[in-house]
Amino acid sequence: MNAPGAGSGGAGALPPMPPVRGKLTPHAPLDKLVWFKSGGPADWLFEPADLDDLTTFLAHLPEDTPVMAIGLGSNLIIRDGGVPGVVVRLGKAFSTVEVRRDHVLECGGGAPGILVASTARDAGIAGLEFLRGIPGTVGGFVRMNGGAYGREVADILIDCDVVLPDGNCVNIPKADLEYSYRHSRLPEGAIVVAARFQGTPGDPAVIGAEMDRIAAEREASQPLRSKTGGSTFKNPAGKKAWQLVDEAGCRGLAIGGAQVSAKHANFLINTGEATSADIEGLGEEVRRRVAEKTGVSLEWEIKRVGRP
Incomplete structure (x- = not known):
């Protein structure tokens, strides 16, 4: 679908844009996409078909258009007046998790933590069990240095691929993110589209038992x-x-x-x-x-x- 031109009226109108292969929705409700089930709409919600679709779309946006990514919506309050500009939601094309050499996992920015942890378990890769306790996606917990049960993303991240608001895709090593507690130096509006995590050799049964312990502890202590x-x-x-x-x-x-x-x-x-x-x-x-x-x-x- 094409974005409407600037003359189509209303706040948040976009200039003429090239066709997108994903889904571009004006005045898109966001309340169903966040855990609190509240909040107003996005001026635009863009669900790109793949990385090229995302970079092409962002490259044609006016420089002053706000861009924000949304994952599972678990750590987010969408205010009632809605979100200006474009909200980007990464779908299936960004949700892959692949095992690489030397106990490395390469993950799409839209992959949920439980999928990353489960893939690591099945491959006998230890050190990522704590991701079972983070209710979010790779993009979100890379940005905020998500953590639980004594570990955080800074302990396992090697580097990440990020699409900037101008459409450029860059690789950022962990050191450049300058991680601190629940904080990174990731640029505002940047969208994490992939990340690589380093694990260690482990026994799938032991890894699975630790993941089960984390799940049970969360269920017992949190209003899930x-x-x-x-x-x-x-x-x-x-x-x-x-x-x-x-x-x-x-x-x-x-x-x-x-x-x-x-x-x-x-x-x-x-x-x-x-x-x-x-x-x-x-x-x-x-x-x-x-x-x-x-x-x-x-x-x-x-x-x-x-x-x-």
Whole structure:
């Protein structure tokens, strides 16, 4: 489908574009694509057919067009006013996981963590089991240095292939990302389309047992069957965010349809019809109460995007 011309009216109109082989949707609802099940539409949602489709499309966008990638939508609040510019969602063509030499896995940016971990297990590659506990895609956890159960992406990443907002595809080695806790120097608007992870030799049975342990621990401690967004706040140095939220008396606190989970105090949940404003507002109220009670200023781990 072609993007409409600038004269087609309305905010977010794109100039005449070459045909795309994927799917380009105007005013695309995003609430069904995120775990919280709330939020407004994208001006444009682009689901590219493959890497060439993506780079060609971005190369023809005006320079000032915002571009944002979305994965499984697990660590994300889409604000109620929607997202300006273009949201890119990587599909099947970007979800492959392949075993290479020397216990290396080459993964598409759209591959979910559980697929990466399972492929590593089946190939007898250890060290990637923790990805079973990250509810996101390779692109998301490479960008934010995702981690769980004592390990993080910085421990296993070799390098990644990234498409910049101008359509250029570049390779970035791990060192250039300057990883820190839940943070990287990946350029704004850059889309991770592939990454290579280094593992070590391992016994598939032992690897599988560790993955099962992680899955069981997550099920027991986190509200996985609720509309949630994963861990809400980063752990401050030497402290646990959930303990600070508890100390401030916020477990079970609610605003509108949003509530602090009674099962895990560092999770917010949509109890039914919460708006994104409810969810974000609840998070800010928790931050205020924690700062007042403990003197600690919690930092958001969940990414919040779009127009209020």
